[in-house]
């Protein structure tokens with residue numbers, strides 16, 4: 129029988145891509161999602177249960193029913209700006225929601241967790257590229273919510289033996305190269321989908337949040353990583369835990385940064401469309417530059433990004449985006 133894997137938040141951008149890959153690799157994804165940010169159309173593989181992280185009893189039943197040994201946890205809010213304005217949303221869902229999931233796992237005997245963490249846990253970088261040993265001093269409620277969970281997981285491992293892998297994503301982007309899935313958030317605030325909306329005439333312009341950062345062109349630099357590469361890393365982390373491997377934290381990044389203006393320019397090139405950009409003040413909670421080293425997961429689990437570079441990332445996102453209509 130196929131190994132069942134609970135995918136909390138499997139209707140979201142990254143969770144849905146991972147569910148597809150799990151299915152392709154012979155696992156049975158069991159998606160739990162409340163559709164607050166996820167999409168029904170994105171649930172196409174394995175089993176599905178509509179539910180909320182806060183419902184510990186329901187999660188327990190699902191884990192028992194499918195004899196689940198490993199859980200992947202994507203069910204979180206992930207907007208830096210929103211977290212500054214609405215911290216209670218972030219702590220309730222991202223922290224309290226995770227505690228509920230952990231209770232269900234403990235009670236039902238699922239002892240392995242792959243946790244979607246974030247480069248925002250590092251805060252303002254002291255050196256670049258950022259390694260996993262860099263101090264974690266987040267500067268937004270979103271980043272703090274992710275770090276809090278990492279700290280909880282450490283304590284749960286010591287006390288209850290919960291083995292876990294923290295995957296610290298840099299900027300998840302791109303879309304399924306087969307065109308079945310892509311990035312659609314409501315509201316959409318992520319740079320690449322916003323810029324693609326402008327290229328399609330669905331928005332009048334993109335606001336560039338700050339042009340006075342201490343970077344070569346004055347705009348923020350991020351390390352964009354293709355969602356299919358993220359998905360591969362989750363399966364490697366799962367195999368590591370199922371084979372008895374110990375708890376680890378890994379960066380998922382390409383090691384190369386691109387500025388907001390470079391993303392806009394590359395989008396103009398790929399789409400051949402006009403993209404109007406206007407300058408706006410800095411967005412609260414944003415560090416100037418985030419570029420990560422993923423040497424550790426490359427060395428230890430053999431992960432290798434197959435879609436590095438802006439062209440593959442924006443190109444696949446464009447193919448998806450232009451065909452998607454709400």
Ligand code: UDP
Nearest residue numbers: 208317318319322335336337348388411414
């Ligand atoms: N950004 C921007 N305009 C937008 C959206 C984002 O200038 O409409 C910038 C943002 O300040 C950050 C980068 O683009 O420096 C990536 O932001 P995004 O929200 O995509 O991801 P984050 O880095 O917050 O996870």
